[in-house]
Amino acid sequence: MFSVIRARRHAAAGFAALLVIAVAACGSTGASGSSATASGPYTVWDPYPQFDNGSAWVRLLTKCGSDAGVQVKRTAFDTTDLTSKVLLAAQQGVAPDVLIVDNPVISTLAQAGVLTDTATAKVDTTAIEPNLLAAGQLNGKTYGVPIGANTLALYYNKNILQAAGVDPAGVRDWSSLTAALAKVKAAGKRGITFSAIGTEEGSFQFLPWFWGAGANLTNLSSPQAVSALSLWTTWLADGYAPNSVINDTQTTSWQEFATGQVGFAENGTWQLSNAKQTGFPYGVIPIPADNGGATAPAPTGGEFVTVPVASDSGRYRTSAKLVACLTSAGNAYTTDTTLSYIGATATLQQKQAANGDLSSWVAAVRSAKGRTSDNLGTKYPKISQQLWTAVQAALSGSASPQAALRTAQDAAAAATR
């Protein structure tokens, strides 16, 4: 009897000891984590999980690290995860030394105090094209360097347009585009696909039409905005665009184009390498504005290389070296080529424009506009949410374009007041 009790007591002591060890282990990992960021390798977070350790991108990171005399520890995240991961890391004081992040997130992170501005970290931005840099600026300060840029344009299927008797060079405004879609439909194919999904992607895809009509994000219910949304709504009603665009991401809408049954597709620079694998000849034209034959300003996409706030400001010097290395002309050219991006400096853009494939993309990037530009900053996400909701409401038929945009404007005004 006694031995049983003693055994029990021993077991209890054992459990208690285990618990102490477990708690201590938690504590020690936390401690070693913070000490690692104080003197250990430099951490880099990027949204390119498609690149593994053998890729040119990771080799470039390692090389930039050894040039700066430090070891680089890289972690890749899915781009939609990265914002919340960074916010959490910043809350715990374990933000990475260098962060590569999608440009519309910059203003949010900057306002949260997660990022240093380029003056503090001593990062040079003089060579960067102002329309691309604007996406990373808030209240007169710049919070990073674009690694490159992408934007939207219209891909077309040469076979389909030829069979339907459409000359892509003649598509210079909305009425000529709609006429072309009608011809494609008459030839038995689908006119156009795009993504109108109820997320940021939907707003991203709608903005070239919204801005191309002359509308402004500060007034979502202007007549110009209504005309842009009416354009999309009539395309759906007339069967020029499939109804599934309401739920299509840019990837799924691309897959529809890749089946070879669709005349046009609104999609981004990053699909260029996929376009070569579709098995049919394709071309690219800039998205036309409402009238006047001009190119509509498309929103800029692409990531910024930033330096998050660190507890030890001595680290900024090396971090800045890493940023400079990643965005230097030669390295950025390699990176932009792997990502199918357009360079962020005039020199790079000229070099790329010489390549026939990219010349229309360079033109599109030059007329592109940052979503958070016009000092919208953190107001943009709130406006954008209302914008994509209005697009969804009008396309799904639950409200007219006017009514949907009126509701959106009221909600956006209330949210940004």
Add this chain to the structure above:
Amino acid sequence: MNNRTRLRPAGGGETPEVDASPRLGRPLRRARSGQWAAWAFLAPVVAYLALFYAYPLYRNLDLSLRDYTVASFVRGGAPFVGLGNYRTVLADPTFGPALLHTVVFTAASLAFQFTIGLALAVFFHQHFRLAVALRALFLVPWLLPLIVSASTWSWLLNSDSGLVNYALHLVGVGPVDWLTSPHWSLVSVILANVWIGIPFNLALLYSGLQSIPDTLYEAAALDGAGAWARFRRITLPLLRPVSAVTLLLGLIYTLKVFDIIWIMTRGGPVDSSTTFATWSYRLGFGNLLPAFGSGAAVGNLLVLMALLFGLVYIHTQRTAPAA
């Protein structure tokens, strides 16, 4: 001593001394150390519960009572706003539709899952050839990762290239915008959720059926009870405890269903398939500018609903006659 005899069940009262004498003879110290040992054994569970249940719940409550912006989330010092977030959420135009959709989604899912699951369980209880193999096949939806089944459903229900619309076309019915029409999106996600939930109901109810002795059915059959009468008078009443647990677990699971809806419709178009679960996610993570406070408030409303039904369950278990 008086107390102890009073508390004892009537049957055990005959020999109190046998039980009591060794206990009185033991030193008090040993009893106390036994208590310590008991607490030490409890400690891992208590620590686990505190760490993984109590603390997150407390954090969520705290989040919902403060005005969190991204800045205050990172630097701390979010001002306490009391029930401000709850007021914002209640006044939000999304609240009404989201509540309605949550109730409809949960009720419809449960009703169909349970009915179909019970029908299949009774069917497989007949022990025909290949019953085991077929039953195993019915469990497949349960084994599939949700992202796979939800993506498959969204392909099937695609307006233009989906198999469902193709089948409708073959029988002469025009295409339905399953996922992109505000009238159908909720129906579509319920459909997918019912399909995913049937195996769970089937498995639980089938095991419940196995615990009903065959002799009861034989006796009833001898007394001239038909198949329907046997089902109503024997199967249903004897399955009641299992049914209650199945429904409660199903309810809690269905209330928080998020992945299926998010993958299939993102809660849209507009709010037509938004439930509390997807709304909470959209507020907290679905935007470039997260609203953690209101997101947490919606999440807490969801916890409250689940808790309420849990209490209802406990209450009915207490008051129900012991079956």
